[in-house]
Amino acid sequence: GAVVSQHPSWVICKSGTSVKIECRSLDFQATTMFWYRQFPKQSLMLMATSNEGSKATYEQGVEKDKFLINHASLTLSTLTVTSAHPEDSSFYICSARDWGSGNQPQHFGDGTRLSIL
Amino acid sequence: LAKTTQPISMDSYEGQEVNITCSHNNIATNDYITWYQQFPSQGPRFIIQGYKTKVTNEVASLFIPADRKSSTLSLPRVSLSDTAVYYCLVGEGSGNNNDMRFGAGTRLTVKP
Numbered sequence: 001g002a003v004v005s006q007h008p009s010w011v012i013c014k015s016g017t018s019v020k021i022e023c024r025s026l027d028f029q030a031t032t033m034f035w036y037r038q039f040p041k042q043s044l045m046l047m048a049t050s051n052e053g054s055k056a057t058y059e060q061g062v063e064k065d066k067f068l069i070n071h072a073s074l075t076l077s078t079l080t081v082t083s084a085h086p087e088d089s090s091f092y093i094c095s096a097r098d099w100g101s102g103n104q105p106q107h108f109g110d111g112t113r114l115s116i117l
Numbered sequence: 118l119a120k121t122t123q124p125i126s127m128d129s130y131e132g133q134e135v136n137i138t139c140s141h142n143n144i145a146t147n148d149y150i151t152w153y154q155q156f157p158s159q160g161p162r163f164i165i166q167g168y169k170t171k172v173t174n175e176v177a178s179l180f181i182p183a184d185r186k187s188s189t190l191s192l193p194r195v196s197l198s199d200t201a202v203y204y205c206l207v208g209e210g211s212g213n214n215n216d217m218r219f220g221a222g223t224r225l226t227v228k229p
Binding site (some may be wrong): 003006034036042044045046049091093095105106107108109110111113 | 151153159160204206216219221222
């Protein structure tokens with residue numbers, strides 16, 4: 001089945017640091033990937049849609065200069081949290097779809113736990 | 118405005134059948150219905166997807182009435198390891214970048 005790999009799975013860093021999270025589709029091509037954020041005991045919140053070769057589409061209220069998304073290839077999207085602060089601490093999850101195989105569900109990475117001190 | 122509505126939580130016992138219903142009154146013609154399972158500190162995992170009538174796989178069944186305004190995920194003979202949050206997602210129509218927003222989900226607790 002389709003596999004999405006997310007790296008790193010866990011990161012702790014100091015306030016003011018920029019953190020990059022990678023999302024890879026391992027056995028399929030994904031023209032579109034999605035980035036979510038999840039706080040404890042809450043649902044996933046869609047942050048942005050990452051489109052290969054073009055600019056990402058951000059959800060209302062999500063700062064695009066704060067959360068930089070790059071989707072340079074059909075198998076890799078990255079999310080960079082710039083100048084991270086404690087309030088950015090959260091669980092970040094990416095997903096991707098195999099658009100080349102008709103209607104297919106999203107496949108999710110295992111998430112990245114980000115803790116900003 | 119959320120596209121889906123589910124019960125916030127449900128309790129069950131091992132060995133029972135669990136049915137979780139999701140309302141999606143504004144479902145579009147080309148929308149599919151997809152259910153995901155999420156354990157703590159993990160990404161959601163695909164369970165089942167359907168468009169109409171009934172779909173069954175090795176882990177669950179999905180019942181969709183003719184008007185498609187709701188759907189029911191059925192988990193046969195649940196075990197303790199089925200304790201998780203279950204999300205109903207409407208969209209993902211073929212070829213379309215449809216709404217990927219999650220609702221609140223249903224927190225299922227299976228007791229011994």
